[in-house]
Amino acid sequence: MADSFRRDLFVSRSSLYTELILGCLQIQLGVICSVGIWTLSEAKLQAAQAHQTWKSPSELTEPEPVTKVNPELAEQYSKLRTHRDVRAGAWADSAASSLPTSPRTSGFGELNFGDLEFSMPLPYRLEPTPILMAAPENFNPDLRLPPVLPEPPQNSSPPTTSTEPETPDAVLESIHTDYRYDTDNFGHTNFFLEPMVQFRLSNDNKIFFKTGFNFFEQRGVESITNFPLQVGWQGKIGTVTLQTAAGVDVFNRLPTAINLNARVEAPISPPQVSPSGQLLSVVVLSGNLEQGPYKSNARTLGNQITAWRFGPDLYWQIDRDTSLLSSLRLGSYNDGNSEVQSFSRLERKFGQFSLAANLFTWSFDRNLERTSGYFSPPDFLVYNGEVAWEGDIANFLRCRLAANLGQQRLKGQFDNANIYQTRCTVKLSPNIEADLGYSFSNVRNQDTGGSAYSGNSWTGQLRVKF
DSSP: OHHHHHHHIIOOOHHHHHHHHHHHHHHHTTTOOOOOOOOOOGGGGGGGGGGGEETTTTTTGGGOOOOGOOOOHHHHHOOOOOOBOBBBHHHHHHHOSSSOBEEESOOOTTTTTOSSSSSOOOSOOOOOOOOSGGGGGGGGBBBBOOOOOOOOOOSSOOOOOOSOOOOOOOOOOEEEEEEEEEEETTEEEEEEEEEEEEEEEESSSSEEOOOEEEEEEEEEEEEEEEEEEEEEEEEEEETTEEEEEEEEEESSSSEEEEEEEEEEEEEEEEEEOOSOEEEEEEEEEEEEEEEEEEOOHHHHHHHHEEEEEEEEEEEEEETTTTEEEEEEEEETTTOOOEEEEEEEEEEEEHHHHEEEEEEEEEEESOOOHHHOOOOOOOSSSHHHHHHEEEEEEEEEEEEEEEEEEEEEETTEEEEEEEEEEEEEEEETTTTTEEEEEEEEEOOOOOOOOOOOOEEEEOOOOOOOEE
């Protein structure tokens, strides 16, 4: 299957293959890390809740060393891994790096419900895509980032004298490489290959270096290649987690553009944990700010459209099986347009099965799709119900299947809104894992008039821990 997919993507475009080779040469210095594992606490955590510290989604990428948790939780920590998300994310490909990251920008991505960065907690997730892309993609809870979770309690035994050398100033922690390939029946093709490398500093702060190769093709428009470069930092002040990043986007035929994002995240209620270490309830509030090129399609990039987006995210773990996610984004574009996006998701789990209800709204001040190239509906509504199954097929293979059935409304006209998704994670070794996912959606990310819309997305991620 992989060989046939490469033929579809590259063999038909020799110029794209050449550009990809050149792009890969430029990204040797770094690779992307996706945001990490949400962890569970041991039974003694309840007694220490008042002194508990919090981990942000990226801090949860790796579990605490097994020596710091009880043996019963060690296996759970090794399996749990956050993306996205919802890259996501927190939600498999939804509004990424902070909430609503749409297909490569932090608004809600293409209408495949996959770029919301603050999604329900999942045992694994794909890294959310960059923040400034088409909004409806954020409607996918699988790509959203999981909520911050309490750290496992520290071993109460007295410290022992060590003769080991001092800890270095920076330690390579992980390397993550994200892959995404989007197509639709209107001649749009977006390809993203974004690696990131993350280091942990001696003070437990983190820095990361992100780069990649992106390609945008659209019928009737000259194709565009993009090489993103970004440097980020993450740290904590008390229970508040701060994350910021800045960089540049280099294009083959467009001027270089600046990108930046910032996120502040804090619990507004203490976490409640069961004696077995399972999270029972918590409320987390975050604020997000993003700016950069709007990577929706080749035409929008060719028009040099950039956007500012900001807004809050709220995650509420109501009980051990029920959670609520709500997000709001306000956007301002350099062509004078403005937007309001909102997304809400209520989910209930029943063992390996789950039910969820999703609601997404999107409105722009002006419809500039004909001039600026991006989907800018004055009034767009999507609501659906989701049925999903997730479980281990083998001790090295875990998969998730989901179907979303609902309605979408554009310009007062209603139509079906259906999404079908599958994603599997393969554990190649104790320190290496790989994801591969596919989704089909007819939720629009452009005004197609009376014509039906259908979009396909392949997503993947390779994670290496050190």
